[in-house]
Amino acid sequence: MDRPQPLHKYRRYSDCSVSEKFLDTCFLLVMGVGYLLASAYLYVSHEGLDNKPGLSVEDVVYSYYGNRSGSTLEAKLRGSMSGYISIEENEKVVAWIFKGSPEKTFDREIKPIFEKNCTFCHRPEAGGMTDLSDVKAVKKLTDVDMGKSIGALARVSHIHLFGVGLLLFLIGKIFILCEMPALLKRVVVGFPFLAIFMDIGSWWLTHWLPAFAYIVIAGGALIGLSIGFQIIVSLYQMWFYKEKEQ
Ligand code: HEC
Structure with missing residues (x-):
């Protein structure tokens, strides 16, 4: 071979x-x-x-x-947005977040606070800012990022x-x-x-x-x-x- x-x-x-x-x-x-x-x-x-x-x-x-140190809304209320809200109102919002941000009480307890202090800037017409009078949008900011x-x-x-x-x-x-x-x-x-x-x-x-x-x-x-x-x-x-x- x-x-x-x-x-x-x-x-x-x-x-x-x-x-x-x-x-x-x-x-x-x-x-x-x-x-x-x-x-x-x-x-x-x-x-x-x-x-x-x-x-x-x-x-x-x-x-x-994720970022589990808290929600975006809490972080902002403690940080760069704290100057726009009184301490009592701030505590009310944080307490609401801690209760799991229930939609039922939003209109009565939280919306008026936001409308007084925040929606001047945080309305949809203001160039893509989150609408803080809308409970759905607010709830997105209160979810903890897992x-x-x-x-x-x-x-x-x-x-x-x-x-x-x-x-x-x-x-x-x-x-x-x-x-x-x-x-x-x-x-x-x-x-x-x-x-x-x-x-x-x-x-x-x-x-x-x-x-x-x-x-x-x-x-x-x-x-x-x-x-x-x-x-x-x-x-x-x-x-x-x-x-x-x-
Ligand atoms: C004078 C205008 C102004 C007011 C009043 C204001 N904000 Fe803001 N806010 C901004 C701007 C501008 C940003 C984006 C820059 C940044 O993240 O710091 C922002 C960002 C935020 C964010 C981050 C998420 C997002 O929607 O973009 C949150 C949450 C927030 N603000 C909450 C609040 C709350 C609650 C209040 C009322 C107590 C408030 N802000 C009042 C201007 C404002």
């Missing part, structure tokens, strides 16, 4: 046709750009939730844990597990044709799968324990690093790497 002996026991880029490498290259480039855009989207959608520019651990906490709901978490988690899992699998399939120590290769392809569980698992944990926000960020960064590494090394070895003659 004089079938040509393959150079390697396993497939390497040198065993691939140019067409296959071309297809791999197109795929890796599209995934790379997609990943960069996903990161940019993540940045703009989370940035500034804590009222400070830039993405920070607090932004992640606000997004998954972060992402369990339903929302389940929705984004399963989409990410399927999507990122498939992406890691396909990128890894291309990457394992590289020439490098087997152990390093296994770590590079296996690690991001662990990181995705770290990342998504800590979205859930952050919903109860805000300290896990650090792991959300670390997990996300590790997935990004691993994808970037695999894409760059694959493209390099595919087109530029010359094997040493055995």
Whole structure:
């Protein structure tokens, strides 16, 4: 039998046709750009939730844990709006919020206070300001922000597990044709799968324990690093790497 002996026991880029490498290259480039855009989207959608520019651990906490120090209305009554209302009236409003802001008593107890002190500015005609004479609008300001709901978490988690899992699998399939120590290769392809569980698992944990926000960020960064590494090394070895003659 004089079938040509393959150079390697396993497939390497040198065993691939140019067409296959071309297809791999197109795929890796599209995934790379997609990943960069996903990161940019993540940045703009989370940035500034804590009222400070830039993405920070607090932004992640606000997004998954919420801001449970109280409602917006309370915060404003204590803060920048406190000058427009007398102390007794302020206490009445806070007491109403503590009772769970019941709609029944709004018109009788609270609306007159707001109409006297606040609706001069807080009316719909005044350029998008919340209408404080409308109980529905006021109730939105008295809800405590509990972060992402369990339903929302389940929705984004399963989409990410399927999507990122498939992406890691396909990128890894291309990457394992590289020439490098087997152990390093296994770590590079296996690690991001662990990181995705770290990342998504800590979205859930952050919903109860805000300290896990650090792991959300670390997990996300590790997935990004691993994808970037695999894409760059694959493209390099595919087109530029010359094997040493055995
Ligand atoms: C002189 C105008 C003026 C008056 C009077 C005023 N506000 Fe405001 N209020 C503002 C402006 C401007 C903002 C947006 C800037 C900010 O958040 O500080 C605001 C923001 C708020 C917010 C944040 C949410 C939102 O609707 O945008 C709350 C809650 C609020 N005010 C409550 C009150 C209450 C309660 C009173 C009456 C005791 C009051 N304000 C009186 C001008 C006013």
